[in-house]
Amino acid sequence: MRRAERLFELVQLIRGRRLSTAAWLADRLGVSARTVYRDVADLLAQGVPIEGEAGVGYRLGRGYELPPLMFSSAQAQALVAAIRVAAPRLDDRMARDAEDALGRILAVMPSTERTAADRLALFVPPHLRERMPGREALAPVRLAIDQRRKLRLDYRDAAGQASQRVVRPLACFCWDAVWTLAAWCEARSDFRHFRLDRMAAIETLDEPFRDEPGRTLADFLRRIEDEGRLKKTKGPARGPSARD
Structure with missing residues (x-):
């Protein structure tokens, strides 16, 4: 993983939790805790409002927004697979919302990732809806x-x-x-x-x-x-x- 990608992923991980320890972040990123400390310091110097400290944990300040999230081809396919498997098990309203959300995500993806997602050969037959009584x-x-x-x-x-x-x-x-x-x-x-x-x-x-x-x-x-x-x-x- 290139350093720029790691910094972006670091912000995403901190953003997704109330409090993230350096040890947890290091494990998710596959780096040492020392590298996490250094990356956090660099992000702070760039103006990213990360709150917390080493030994306690980090969180992202309120109101901070990131650019639109980008996905790899494998991640795009995973999203499609998750929605296709889940939709027949959800109520109609949530299934429609999930499919709409997926459509919005795919619409802003680069053509390569969008094509990879569209050609995923993994399907759940419509008749399975009948197998989820209630x-x-x-x-x-x-x-x-x-x-x-x-x-x-x-x-x-x-x-x-x-x-x-x-x-x-x-x-x-x-x-x-x-x-x-x-x-x-x-x-x-x-x-x-x-x-x-x-x-x-x-x-x-x-x-x-x-x-x-x-x-x-x-x-x-x-x-x-x-x-x-x-x-x-x-x-x-x-x-x-x-x-x-």
Whole structure:
């Protein structure tokens, strides 16, 4: 990697995170921490508003804009592949937005990279959309997650038993054949997975929710990690991975 390219990539890496240590940056760039310190000093001398210090971490000052990002042919093909694979699994609105975003990126690429992306021989057949039941429920669920509003679900479990749940939606997970919602279920006072294709009705409530100890996405992910370690030593344990 030429030095000019490395400096550009360094700014991109710092820009993409709240705080980046020199060790992490050095690992991503394939250089020594000493080289990172020197490059940061050079960027500061050129007027790039990098905040922080050696031994602590770096971040980019607010309001700093970079020129349009350029991609290699391989990176352009990776973007096309990602959108083609993801689109059939997304709700219609997000799939259209993803394809529009890809079109905008390709439109400003040099002709060589754009041609390489266009000729990528990697496709997902349209009929795979039929293999993602519950995909239409993804839009209101992810909106509720973004707005941090509770949901009321008319739900049927694996045995076909109907119930109505009020949940705090935390995150959606794609299992290739189905989407699930990880949520704090107020009826069970615990984390639960809900399959989107088993949601007969979804109502977004006016009632917002905020993070409370033991009920956050971070708590859920920690529980999953703990369960994984437990399974290696004592076998399966019922917890947030249990699906209703």
